[in-house]
Amino acid sequence: MVETEAGKGTAFLIKLPLTTSIIEGLVVRLGENRFVLPILDVHLTLIPKKEQLYDVQDRESECLILAGEVIPIMRLHEFFDVEADVMVPEEAIIVVVKYGDKKYGLMVDELLHRQQIVVKNLGETFVNLPGITGGTILGDGRVGLILDPETLIHRSHNINMTIN
Numbered sequence: 001m002v003e004t005e006a007g008k009g010t011a012f013l014i015k016l017p018l019t020t021s022i023i024e025g026l027v028v029r030l031g032e033n034r035f036v037l038p039i040l041d042v043h044l045t046l047i048p049k050k051e052q053l054y055d056v057q058d059r060e061s062e063c064l065i066l067a068g069e070v071i072p073i074m075r076l077h078e079f080f081d082v083e084a085d086v087m088v089p090e091e092a093i094i095v096v097v098k099y100g101d102k103k104y105g106l107m108v109d110e111l112l113h114r115q116q117i118v119v120k121n122l123g124e125t126f127v128n129l130p131g132i133t134g135g136t137i138l139g140d141g142r143v144g145l146i147l148d149p150e151t152l153i154h155r156s157h158n159i160n161m162t163i164n
Helices: 076-080 149-163
Strands: 002-005 009-012 021-030 033-038 042-046 053-056 059-066 069-075 093-099 102-108 110-119 132-137 143-147
Touching: 021 076, 021 093, 021 102, 021 143, 053 069, 059 093, 069 076, 069 093, 076 102, 076 149, 093 110, 093 149, 102 149, 110 132, 110 143
Parallel strands: 033 143, 069 102
Antiparallel strands: 002 009, 021 033, 021 110, 042 093, 053 059, 059 069, 093 102, 132 143
C-alpha cells in the first residue's frame, strides 16, 4: 500500500507472510536428493583421510578425529533411508556442525553451492518429518529440504541409544 500526502511525503506499507524467511544455506547432494544446511550451523567441510577415521563398536569409520577432538559421523543416507552415491566416510564429504559445545559430522555425497534461500513451510503433511525444518525451490527447479542439525543429532542419539 502506498499513501502520499502533499507536502508531507509518501509512506509505503509492505506486508510479508510470517512463515517466509530468507537464510544463507549450503546446498548439498545426497544421491538424487538436495538438502540445505543453514550456513550458520556449518563449522567446516572436509574429505577425511583414512587415518582420521576410527571404528566404534562394530561399525567402521564412525568417528573422525580432528585437531584431537572426537567427532561422531552421522550417515544421512541411513537416517533418511535414501540412496546415496557414497557409502563410506573416507570417500564422502563430511560437513561438521556444532550442537552445544560438541561437533558432529554429517556425511554427504557432494557440496553443490552456497546461496540465499527462501524458507517455505512444508504444511501439515510434513510436520512430523524429523530433522527437516522447511523446504525451498532451488535455482534448477528442484525442491531442497532444509535440515535442522540440532534435531538430526538429537534424534540420532536417541536412535543409537535404543539400538545399543
